Structure formats: C-alpha cells, structure tokens
Amino acid sequence: MSAAIRVAGLISLLLFSAQSMAGYQLNMKPGVTSFSQGAYEIHTMVMWICVAIGVVVFGAMLYSIINHRKSKGAVASDFHESTALELAWTIVPFLILIVMAIPATRILLDMEDVSNPDLSIKITGYQWKWNYDYNVGENAQDISFFSNITTPDALHKSTNGGVAKDKDYLIEVDKKLVIPTNKKIRLLITSNDVIHAWWVPAFGVKKDAIPGFINESWINVPEPGIYRGKCAELCGANHGFMPVVVEAKSEADYNAWIASQKAVATAAAASANKTWTKEDLMAQGEKVYATTCAACHQASGAGIPNVFPALKGSAIATGPVAKHLNIVLHGVTGTAMQAFAGQMNDADLAAVITYERNAWGNNTGDMVQPSDVKAAR
Numbered sequence: 001m002s003a004a005i006r007v008a009g010l011i012s013l014l015l016f017s018a019q020s021m022a023g024y025q026l027n028m029k030p031g032v033t034s035f036s037q038g039a040y041e042i043h044t045m046v047m048w049i050c051v052a053i054g055v056v057v058f059g060a061m062l063y064s065i066i067n068h069r070k071s072k073g074a075v076a077s078d079f080h081e082s083t084a085l086e087l088a089w090t091i092v093p094f095l096i097l098i099v100m101a102i103p104a105t106r107i108l109l110d111m112e113d114v115s116n117p118d119l120s121i122k123i124t125g126y127q128w129k130w131n132y133d134y135n136v137g138e139n140a141q142d143i144s145f146f147s148n149i150t151t152p153d154a155l156h157k158s159t160n161g162g163v164a165k166d167k168d169y170l171i172e173v174d175k176k177l178v179i180p181t182n183k184k185i186r187l188l189i190t191s192n193d194v195i196h197a198w199w200v201p202a203f204g205v206k207k208d209a210i211p212g213f214i215n216e217s218w219i220n221v222p223e224p225g226i227y228r229g230k231c232a233e234l235c236g237a238n239h240g241f242m243p244v245v246v247e248a249k250s251e252a253d254y255n256a257w258i259a260s261q262k263a264v265a266t267a268a269a270a271s272a273n274k275t276w277t278k279e280d281l282m283a284q285g286e287k288v289y290a291t292t293c294a295a296c297h298q299a300s301g302a303g304i305p306n307v308f309p310a311l312k313g314s315a316i317a318t319g320p321v322a323k324h325l326n327i328v329l330h331g332v333t334g335t336a337m338q339a340f341a342g343q344m345n346d347a348d349l350a351a352v353i354t355y356e357r358n359a360w361g362n363n364t365g366d367m368v369q370p371s372d373v374k375a376a377r
Contacts, residue, residue, distance in 0.1 A: 029201060032227070033219050036204025038107040046100055053096075111204070114216045117186035121177070125189075125196030125209035125231065126343070127336070128238035128295060132177050143261045146343065147173045148291045149241045170240070171228050174291065176247040180254035181221055189215045193338065194236060200229035200244055208233060221248040236336075237307075238295050272346040272370040278354070281367060285355025288348045293356075296336065301360040308336065312360040321357070321366050325376050328353055341377060346370035 030040040068074040122133040126146070134143040150172045179185055189198050191209040199206040207215040221227070229244035249257060276284075290299065297303050301312035311317045316324050328349060331339035340349065350368040357364045 031202050031204050032221055032223065032225075033203050033205075035107050035111045036202065038103070038110065039204055042100070042104050042107060045103070049096060049100065111217070114186045114218045116184065117218060118183040119180070120186045120188060121179075122188040122190070123177075123198050123209065125191040125193075125198065125235070125242075126338070127193050127236050128231070128242040129292075130177075130198070130242065130244065131192075131343070142265065143258070145175050145261075146292075147175045147177065147245070149243055150174050151241070171230075171243045171245070173243055173245045176226070176245045178247050178249060178254065178257050179219070179221060180251050181224055181248050182251075184218055184220050187217045187219065189217065195233050196231050196235045196242075197233035198229070198244060199232035200227050200246060202227045203229075203246075206232055221246075224248050224250055224253075241295070268345050268347065272374070275369060275371075276347070276350070276367075278358075278367050281351045281354040282358060284348065285351035285353070286359070288344070288352040289355050289359075292340070292344070293352065301356070311356050311362075313362065317356045317362050318364055321353075321368060321372075322376070324357065325349075325353055325368065325373065329373070329376060346373040346377075349373045 028040050028043050030037050120135055122131075124131040124133070129149075130147045132143075132145060132147065149170065151168075151170050187198070187205070187207070189207045189209050190213060191211045193211060195211070196209040197206055198209055203219045203221070205217045205219060207217050209215070225248055227246045227248070229246075231239060231242045231244070233239075235242075296308040297311050298308075301310060301317075303310035303312075309316075316327060327337065329339065329341040331337045344352070347370045350370045350373050353368045353373075354366065356362070357366045357368075
C-alpha cells in the first residue's frame with residue numbers, strides 16, 4: 001500500500017470519527033445555578049492542571065528516554081539522595097492541592113448554605129413518583145401534589161407498546177415542580193418508603209431521599225425554563241420511570257400558577273362533598289388507576305405473578321368493600337402495597353376503588369362515594 005493511500009485512509013477515518021462524535025459530550029455542563037457553574041469551573045481548572053502535570057511528567061520521561069539512552073553512551077548518575085529534589089516534589093504538589101482546595105471549599109460551603117430562603121419545598125420520594133409540598137413551616141401555601149411519569153405504561157414496559165415514542169419519552173410528568181426565578185429556594189428531601197435520590201444536573205443538586213431523614217439543598221434559577229432530572233438511586237422495579245421535571249417561571253407567572261393551584265384545591269374539596277354517578281366514578285377511577293396503580297398491578301389488572309397481586313377477579317376487588325377500602329387507605333405491612341390515605345383525596349380514592357371493583361370483568365356493581373372514604377379514614 002502506498003503512503004498516499006495510507007494518508008488518505010487516515011484522513012477519511014478522522015473525518016468519519018469527528019462526525020460520529022459530534023453529538024457525544026464528554027465534558028460537564030455549566031448548569032444554571034451559581035454552585036453548579038462553580039463546580040464546572042473547578043472541574044475545568046483541575047483538568048488543565050492535570051494536563052499540565054502530564055505534559056511535564058511525560059515530557060521529562062520522553063526527553064530522558066531519547067537523550068539519555070544507552071546507545072548514545074549515557075551513564076546513569078550514582079547518588080544516594082537529593083534534599084532539594086525531595087523538597088520540590090513535596091512542596092509543589094502541596095501548593096497545587098492548596099490552589100485546588102480553596103475554590104472547591106468555597107463552592108462546597110455555598111452548596112450547604114440553606115439559610116434565609118424565600119421559599120421552602122419538601123420533596124418526598126415514593127415508589128415511583130415524587131411528592132412536592134410548598135412552604136413547609138412558615139407562610140404555608142397549602143399546595144401539595146404528586147408528579148408521575150406520563151409515558152404510557154404499555155410503551156415503556158414492552159418492545160413497542162403500539163405507541164410511538166416522542167421527544168419526551170420517559171422524561172415527562174403530569175405535574176411539574178414549578179418555582180419562581182431569582183428566588184432562593186430551600187429543598188427538604190426525604191422518602192416515604194425506600195432510598196431515592198432527587199437529581200437535576202443543571203442545578204448541580206443530587207441528594208439522597210432517605211426514609212426518616214431530611215437532606216437539605218437549595219437552588220436559585222436566574223432564567224425561566226424547563227430543567228429535567230431523574231431518580232439517581234436504584235429504588236425498585238420502576239426506578240427508571242420516575243423523572244424529575246422543574247419549570248422555572250417569572251415571578252408574575254409563578255404567582256398566577258399559585259392562584260391556579262389554589263383554585264384546583266378548592267375544586268377538589270368541592271368534589272369530595274358531592275355525590276358522584278357511577279359513570280363519573282369509573283371515568284375518574286380509570287385515570288387515577290393508570291397514573292397510580294398500573295405500574296404494579298398492570299393496566300390489565302393481572303398484576304405480575306409472585307411480585308404484585310392481580311386485581312382482576314381477586315378476593316380483594318370482588319370481596320367486601322370495607323376490606324378493599326381499608327387496604328387502599330392503610331396499605332399492607334411487609335409488602336409493596338403502600339398506604340394511599342395521605343397520597344390521594346377522598347374523591348380520587350372513591351373513584352379508583354369503584355373502578356377496580358367494576359373493571360376487567362369484576363362487575364360487582366359496587367359504588368364508593370367520597371363520603372364513604374372520609375368516614376373510613
């Protein structure tokens with residue numbers, strides 16, 4: 001093979017590799033919070049320090065190998081020790097570490113400073129969703145909701161599911177965590193069941209959510225936008241299906257959202273005091289079941305053998321209503337069945353129980369009203 005052909009082949013390979021790697025990012029992203037940008041700057045600084053050290057070390061090695069090789073008649077020096085050299089390789093690394101430690105310590109202290117927040121949000125991990133409570137403590141706004149993945153269950157649990165994948169596949173939720181821009185927001189992160197981890201790369205925040213323990217962090221997002229993350233701790237069968245989506249809004253838009261959420265809460269309270277028709281209960285119950293229950297019991301109600309029990313034709317869904325209601329409200333100790341008394345309002349609980357008792361051929365004819373749920377709490 002001629003030299004020209006070899007050169008042409010090398011150039012072609014390099015061009016192809018460059019195109020293939022164009023969308024592949026190895027470096028960190030700067031992020032949008034002050035400490036995420038600080039972490040990026042420290043990462044970049046340390047990388048270049050490592051590059052400089054590598055150039056000096058390997059440069060000295062190559063120089064020595066080439067210019068002091070035996071074939072050139074080089075003779076190795078014979079000495080016992082060098083105090084100056086030992087001081088140099090002790091002091092220089094120490095100074096380099098100090099240069100890296102000072103800004104790193106400053107950023108770490110900044111990351112842990114949760115004092116004087118404008119807003120506090122409690123984040124609770126569940127299998128497999130997130131619960132957000134606004135303004136824990138003082139000036140409570142009484143806003144609380146769950147955030148669930150919206151990718152259809154059939155799509156992310158099969159090879160195709162008969163549903164086309166879109167740009168938000170596995171990363172979209174029904175209710176985003178909405179925050180105001182240019183406000184210091186304290187995050188109180190915990191869990192209701194197993195260990196989760198709330199992670200949004202653009203914020204530089206990844207905190208474990210541990211049952212019975214609260215981890216703290218904070219964010220201040222300067223620009224409106226949507227920021228995505230996920231659970232970063234292996235937490236069970238649906239670990240990969242509990243994304244985090246945060247929407248930062250301007251102060252005016254955020255206040256409008258707060259007003260809308262209070263209106264939703266008022267409407268929910270009103271719905272819990274009315275008598276529902278069976279058709280309305282079934283329609284609402286199907287929606288609640290798809291969001292909350294299908295992950296374990298499956299959309300078909302067939303469950304997963306030896307893992308999650310079936311509801312289709314089960315003794316619970318076709319037996320006494322009171323027992324069914326008690327299990328949904330309070331869960332089953334020692335199993336994956338959670339207590340939903342604190343997760344859903346009376347209307348949604350009544351609807352989903354009615355749906356489970358009349359779907360998949362169960363056909364019990366039973367209806368559960370919000371008042372029944374309220375009385376059973």
